Amino acid sequence: MIDVQNLSKRYGGFTAVDNISFRVEPGKIVGFLGPNGAGKTTTMRMLTCFLPPSHGVAKIAGFDVLESPLEVKRRVGYLPETPPLYTDMSVEGYLRFVGQLKGIDRKELSSRAENAMRRCALLDVRSKLISKLSKGYKQRVGLAQALLHDPELLILDEPTSGLDPKQILETRDLIRDLSGSHTIILSTHILPEVEQTCEDVIIINKGKLVATDTVANLRGRMRGVQTIVVEIGFAGEPPAVSDVQSTLASIPGAENARLKDRQGAHFVFEVDGSQNDTQLRPALAAAVVQRGWQLHEMKSVSYSLEDVFLQVTQGEASVDAKNTSDAGSGEVQG
Amino acid sequence: MTNILTIAGKELRSYFVSPIAYILLSVFALVFGIFFALSVENLIRMFLASGRMGGMPVDHQEMLMRPLMGTISTIGLFLAPMITMRLFAEEKRNGTIELLLTSPVRDHEIVIGKWLAAFALYSALLLISMFDFAILLVMSSPEWKPIVTSYLGLFLQGGALLSLGTFLSSTTRNQIVAVAVTFFASLGLLIADAISVFNSALWARGIGYLSLMAHFEPFARGLVQSKDVVFFITFTFFWLFLTVRSLESLRWRS
Numbered sequence: 001m002i003d004v005q006n007l008s009k010r011y012g013g014f015t016a017v018d019n020i021s022f023r024v025e026p027g028k029i030v031g032f033l034g035p036n037g038a039g040k041t042t043t044m045r046m047l048t049c050f051l052p053p054s055h056g057v058a059k060i061a062g063f064d065v066l067e068s069p070l071e072v073k074r075r076v077g078y079l080p081e082t083p084p085l086y087t088d089m090s091v092e093g094y095l096r097f098v099g100q101l102k103g104i105d106r107k108e109l110s111s112r113a114e115n116a117m118r119r120c121a122l123l124d125v126r127s128k129l130i131s132k133l134s135k136g137y138k139q140r141v142g143l144a145q146a147l148l149h150d151p152e153l154l155i156l157d158e159p160t161s162g163l164d165p166k167q168i169l170e171t172r173d174l175i176r177d178l179s180g181s182h183t184i185i186l187s188t189h190i191l192p193e194v195e196q197t198c199e200d201v202i203i204i205n206k207g208k209l210v211a212t213d214t215v216a217n218l219r220g221r222m223r224g225v226q227t228i229v230v231e232i233g234f235a236g237e238p239p240a241v242s243d244v245q246s247t248l249a250s251i252p253g254a255e256n257a258r259l260k261d262r263q264g265a266h267f268v269f270e271v272d273g274s275q276n277d278t279q280l281r282p283a284l285a286a287a288v289v290q291r292g293w294q295l296h297e298m299k300s301v302s303y304s305l306e307d308v309f310l311q312v313t314q315g316e317a318s319v320d321a322k323n324t325s326d327a328g329s330g331e332v333q334g
Numbered sequence: 335m336t337n338i339l340t341i342a343g344k345e346l347r348s349y350f351v352s353p354i355a356y357i358l359l360s361v362f363a364l365v366f367g368i369f370f371a372l373s374v375e376n377l378i379r380m381f382l383a384s385g386r387m388g389g390m391p392v393d394h395q396e397m398l399m400r401p402l403m404g405t406i407s408t409i410g411l412f413l414a415p416m417i418t419m420r421l422f423a424e425e426k427r428n429g430t431i432e433l434l435l436t437s438p439v440r441d442h443e444i445v446i447g448k449w450l451a452a453f454a455l456y457s458a459l460l461l462i463s464m465f466d467f468a469i470l471l472v473m474s475s476p477e478w479k480p481i482v483t484s485y486l487g488l489f490l491q492g493g494a495l496l497s498l499g500t501f502l503s504s505t506t507r508n509q510i511v512a513v514a515v516t517f518f519a520s521l522g523l524l525i526a527d528a529i530s531v532f533n534s535a536l537w538a539r540g541i542g543y544l545s546l547m548a549h550f551e552p553f554a555r556g557l558v559q560s561k562d563v564v565f566f567i568t569f570t571f572f573w574l575f576l577t578v579r580s581l582e583s584l585r586w587r588s
Binding site: 045048049050051052070073074076078080082084085086087088089097098100101102103145 | 340431432436438586
């Protein structure tokens with residue numbers, strides 16, 4: 001659906017987007033993640049033909065944004081960061097105008113506008129002036145405008161910014177609702193949003209592509225390990241901590257085990273295993289039961305996208321910082 | 335074509351939901367009405383005077399029509415910037431330009447649509463002045479041909495001024511800047527006229543050629559000259575073309 005190759009955008013001497021390449025398959029919801037000023041909006045503007053790329057190629061449904069902009073624009077619904085609203089129009093009047101701009105047939109105009117208003121829960125404000133609407137409603141009018149002509153690709157720039165928590169949930173539901181029939185790319189700097197709405201994630205920082213992967217994979221590949229928390233109880237006298245520890249650590253697939261908490265006859269251990277080893281948990285359970293211990297709880301701790309994000313975008317910086325501080329402390333000791 | 339009409343219709347509608355159209359129409363009706371009444375009163379006085387003096391004929395056309403048409407042309411010079419100031423500046427400020435430029439519409443369709451809406455509002459102003467002349471036609475029998483050519487000239491001159499204003503509006507996101515710059519440009523076109531009147535050197539005549547008023551003048555006298563028609567149409571196309579380029583440059587720069 002989207003095919004971007006070596007895309008760059010420079011403003012004078014400033015490089016907003018630097019040589020990024022990615023592909024988006026039809027029907028996916030892709031989160032476009034990065035801190036403010038990372039180049040998300042610029043990239044989206046290039047995909048919607050608002051800005052021409054300085055270098056590289058961007059194709060939407062096979063059409064180049066520079067060579068056949070009209071074909072691209074027909075297939076794209078775009079919600080910019082600030083919804084492009086004519087505040088002196090009524091919601092319905094506005095949507096009809098946008099519909100005409102998008103080339104919707106006159107006969108279909110009413111039903112399309114009706115449909116978009118229903119999807120975005122705007123029917124009760126249809127004849128109100130847009131200037132009288134609250135921010136949440138305005139955002140929804142912007143969304144209705146983007147999906148009015150039933151585009152193959154929806155590009156949403158920070159669709160939940162400025163909304164209250166309830167509206168954010170509603171918007172996310174709506175976006176999930178739209179997936180399947182539409183390809184969606186949405187930008188955000190809010191990590192849980194990507195985790196909750198998107199299947200794939202594209203992370204950019206300072207104009208550079210940092211990672212593209214599925215949300216699940218990315219979370220998994222974070223550190224080389226997954227961590228499992230086990231809580232073990234003992235019927236009688238608890239054995240030595242080191243005994244339990246060595247038992248857990250010697251399970252195939254486990255790399256080490258450390259005591260995290262101890263409450264009387266309950267030990268809570270963290271076991272690090274190698275990545276995506278689905279056999280570790282059954283093996284752990286079997287080992288515990290085999291020793292006659294009681295398995296109270298076992299859960300795998302996955303890293304939040306927040307960790308992923310920090311690691312990926314600032315990974316090198318924090319490693320450098322750590323090295324420096326290590327060297328510093330070494331000197332003091334010496 | 336549909337796209338042009340869609341945009342023109344939307345623009346025209348926003349003129350009339352905001353106070354701007356009503357302010358312009360009523361100010362024009364008032365200002366031109368005052369000029370009209372004073373001119374007619376003046377003409378009648380001269381008629382009476384010439385009657386007493388023993389019959390020097392008073393030229394209707396020269397004494398009344400031509401100055402009045404000149405008045406409309408001058409008022410138009412002042413009002414056109416107010417018509418065009420919001421066309422692009424407002425869209426740029428509100429970010430709605432992003433909607434227009436990402437819709438399957440060509441740049442020139444946007445520009446022509448907006449210019450057409452401005453032209454329609456300007457035509458509404460001219461329509462008001464026609465009421466005053468209608469009174470004259472009912473009450474007396476002025477020559478109608480110069481009236482028709484004058485209006486042709488006014489439409490052409492208006493289209494030219496509005497295209498300049500449209501361009502200047504596309505260069506800024508601030509309506510005040512748009513109106514001020516357009517106003518000064520209009521003033522410049524007035525001064526261009528003055529220079530050619532007071533100086534006959536080649537450069538002065540060159541500048542004078544740019545004067546909209548100098549090209550309008552023959553129309554008010556009942557003359558339709560192809561060089562004037564060509565001037566106005568070229569002027570209009572030139573600025574509309576530059577507006578399209580300006581929209582494009584918006585893409586490359588912003």
